Amino acid sequence: MNSNDFVSRYGPVALVTGASSGIGQSFAEQLAAMGLDVVLVARRESLLEELASRLRAEHGVEVTVCSADLAEVAATASILDATSGLGIGLVVSNAGYGFKGEHSAMDPAELADMVTVNCTTPMLLTRGFIPRLRARGRGGIIVTSSIEALLGCPYSTAYSSSKAFLNSLGEGLWGELTPEGIDVLTICPGATDTEALRGSGIDPATMNNVMSPDEVVTLTLDNIDNGPTLFPSDHHKAVFDxxxxxxxxxxxxxMARGMKVNSVQPN
Incomplete structure (x- = not known):
């Protein structure tokens, strides 16, 4: 659909979590370029403010910065309160992260925070915004999962489990909401050139079939009404198939043997 149709269906405002970098930042940039006002959600307020200033200058849109730590369960209520007066028609639940390594070596508190960010917050965020989308009679929800959701991945056990939760969440919401004119799409990227990948000590230049965040987001927005699930990387989908x-x-x-040798799997 063209930009005008997209704004009419999913605008006037889109909310993006994990907007300070990577795929979330690309969502914010591409949605603003289409003419939607955006709400940026992440922990690092300074990065959000920099992005907000640039989007306002380049696209003339309204940008709301909502700094929140999504590892805190109360963050969802704060986001809902902060956006109560905005016409949000698109919710992009993108924030998430993971750890690689032996499960028994993981820090319990860090695992609990990861599950809150990856599972609890998307569940509560979608639950909170659905009544608003229903009142509009249209809109959309995008959930960022991972190709690792397709299999319990050794040495990425908790992360892949959390993403499997998101796939089920997205599929269930798609079944509930599409008859009401609300599109739901869960995306399962493979290896993507993001801050998270580089933060794991991996140089994307040394890997094959790494997608850019912009590629992932463009495919997602082109297929938002083609749910319930999208696999942006044909290569990584074929590997898991x-x-x-x-x-x-x-x-x-x-997979366990490969992870021991390479210590690399798509995020």
Whole structure:
């Protein structure tokens, strides 16, 4: 659909969590370029303010900065309160992160925070915005999951589990809401050139089939009404399809060996 149709259907305001970098930042940039006002949500307020200033200058849109730590359960209520007067027609629940390594070596508090950010906050955020979208009779929800949601990935156990939760959440919401004119799309990117990937000590230049955040977001917005699930990377979807075509215990054994050797899996 063209920009005018997109704004009419999903505007006038889009909310994006995890907007300070990576895929979330690209969502904010591309939505602003289409003419939507945006609400930027993340922890790092200074980065949000920099992005907000640039979007206002480049696209002439209204930008609201909402600094929040999504590892705190109360953050969702704060976001809902801060946006109560805005006409949000698109909710992009993008914030998330993970850890690689042996599950028993993970810090319990860090695991709990990750599950809150990856699972609890999207669940509560969508629950809070659905009545507003229903009152409009149209709108959309985008949930950022991962290709790792398709299999319990050894040495990425908690992360892949949290993303499997998101796939189920998105599929259930798609079934509930599409008859009411509310589109729901869960995206499962493979390896993407983001801050999270580089923060893991991985140089994307040394990897094959790494997508840019802009590529992932463009495909997502082009397919927002083609849910319930989108796999932006044909390559990584094919890898997981091959794994899932063999007995599951063999797939898990092969993946565990690969993770031990390479310590690299798509985020």
């Amino acid at each position: 091959q794994l899932l075509s063999i007995p599951r215990r063999d797939a898990l054994t092969a």
